[in-house]
Amino acid sequence: MAKIEFTNNIRRLRFDNNQMSQQDLAEKAACTRQTIIAIEQGKYNPSLALAFKIARAFGKSIEEVFPYNEDSTE
């Protein structure tokens, strides 16, 4: 089975939301700034609960924050 690469739009959404800092997003999502950094860099895939919290922090749906590209699977 091919490895699925998850992407996210967190960095763009942060800048679109009054240049929200990683620290501000971390506080809203109840996680640490290091976790937000790791997620942005694609080094960590958040759990469903954390993904929903991050999406809620932006007022967006989870698919808008973490787009799932069907083409990335084989």
Place this chain on the structure above:
Amino acid sequence: MNKTQKGAWFSLAGALLFIILCIYLSVDMFIRQRLPNKNLVWVVAIFCVLVGGAGLIWTQRKQSPKEADSDERDKSIEKKAVLISFISVWVLLAAETLIPRFIVGLDGSIPVWMLAIINVAIFYVAMAVFYAAVLIQYGWRSRNGEN
């Protein structure tokens, strides 16, 4: 650095210091055949209180008041580090069994207090492996993703 990273750095430094202390005691008592300096106990005790207190204050300080103490990623990292540390204990126990055989021979003997020092050293090595595994998973330093 978040609290988990700070705690890992502080605890790793402490574990390494105690390992060095165990090595020093072993060399002094087993090889040089002399009792350690009586003042050493007081030095170690005062050092632990001062450094331990400063370390506790440092590790409790947060990047911001609303910062989470620990999140799911921290727990995942600690879980993997526990597994690595557990595996290291098996390696250390094997080493504890084999190394004295080559040093004192099959019919040799070591003092009873030496066994206590070795077991304490194994504990601190396992702890050092745990905290090192935590820090390696964090990437040694938290990169500032804003840059």
